[in-house]
Amino acid sequence: MEFLVASAIGVMTAAGIYMVLRARTFPVVIGLSLLTYATNLFLFATGRLAIGQPPVISAAATGYIDPLPQALVLTAIVISFGMTAVVVVMSLRAYLETGNDHVDLPGDASPEAAEDDWKLRARKPAPAAARGGRGERA
């Protein structure tokens, strides 16, 4: 069982790292999720692998399983769930706004994007309307 769990963690980590290193947001989100799963499974395994043992004190127990990693892993799962949701929203928004799902969005280098939006609005009225419209659509 140790081998199975260990290799599952290893394979998921490897796949997660591979996916995170892809330059597009969707694989990166998947990669982050895989990394999270691997981490959670690892956390779970830090309490040692044992089956059928009680986690709290009982008179009939022959041994115990550590309950703390299970509590930790629950916390970690909840947090990572929320984080994944945030990342998905952020990537979707970036994709909709730029029409591009590269993690290294090219927007930074273009001269138009080098000006912050409110500054553009203040200086030139014409592109301000276009920018505002884009904001509303998204």
Added chain:
Amino acid sequence: MNALVVAPLLIPLATLVATLFARPWPRAVAALSLAGALALTGAGLALVALAAQGGILASQAGGWAAPYGITLVIDRLSAAMVAITGIVGSATIVFALARDEDPARGRDFHALVHGLLVGVCGAFITGDVFNLYVWFEVLLVGSFALLVLGGGRRRLAGTVVYVVLNLVATMMFLLAAGLLYGASGSLNMALLAQAFAAGEVPVTAHAAVVLMLTAFSIKAALFPVFGWLPASYHVAWTPVSALFAGLLTKVGVYALIRLVTLFWPEAGIAHEVLLWVACATMLIGVLGAAAQVEVRRILSFHIVSQVGYMILGLALATPLALAGAVFYLIHHIVVKANLFFIGGIAARLTGSERLAAMGGLYAHAPWLAVLFAIPALSLAGIPPLSGFWAKFVLVEASLDARAWVAAGVALVTGLFTLLSMSKIWNEAFLKPHPAGEGSGSAGSGSGGDGSGGGLRSADGLRPALWAVGALAAMTVAIGLAAGPVMDYAVAAAQQLAAPAAYIDAVVRAGGN
């Protein structure tokens, strides 16, 4: 006493909830938010006063004794960090009161800032490794939303980089926390430190600490892993980027200082590695800044470079060096947040953040020039200001420790910082504004009316100026009253260098 220990968590949390309820009334939101931040500052200062008496305050959440309850610890360092967090948070909120073209983002801004402050304060006062992870996540969620506040392509591009890198780092930290628990059977920092000191931990625990330090190095933007910071900080709304610049990397630095001093109090191979990392961080950061042409990008690279100084203090591990690192932390948070504020105001007045498109500010807004000069010179380490004392102590400590290279790098980096600051000064302040030759002087004649040229008037920026002025005054005050501050830093360093008292306080705190 226990109530005061949890105050840094409860105050921002209560303010967060209150601002959410007050959401339909923007004025009430702003007032509540400011009151909350000031209360946090007050609590921080009260904690500093308590911690200055020499004791370490520890509190066990829920009244469970050390291995079971979650420990909150206030020593001199964490008290100072909480106080400075409150100060920078208040300044940020005051700055954000300045009239902006887009009032919609102001409303969510306040709730998010307090969400961020909860996480930051939690990270500063927790005494439990897993709890530290939770606080990191809390501050990350707040920072994601703050970074993207206002929208726009550029911001989203920067935020995606920031989010992915930070999540990977947090995952590494969680992995390390699990490994540490598996190897030692505890997550309480004090109990772990006890086990480390007694040599009762297997080598896996040391490996876990190395992994943890790597994760915090990403958060603190140390040399090989700083790329995310200059790619993301400059895109945020000015008050947000100032808050990030002041606080977020410093949470990573704080965590590094806390863990290294607790787990490896004796200088060893890790300190040797950290020393070289610190030198590389200082140098690469400042050289990176030299290549940049936008104000906040230059300043972002300087954050990297300055973090190197703090890590230098940690790596040398002598009490004097640690005191230098603590002093540097306090000084740097104030100065760097202020520079980002001023960069934002300058960009707003000139209409651009690119140095080539800026200019004429010295004639247009001489007060801003003075306010820029104070933190800029302090950052470079010019004598009467706070940065000088911070650098002086660190260089002296490296000379004491015979770390000649580190001392040299620290001095050279200071010189490059000055060059970099004078670049901003020349381009943004002295040079005439490219949009119109005469506009700068005309603007100064009528006291800031920039309607004729490329320069815009400073109307509606008054709260922003208060914030900047207050932080600049603090920089000067730290510089002039360096004695008491340095005494405090030295005492904090003594606590860090002798973790026995910390361990003792936590173990003694028990379940009362």
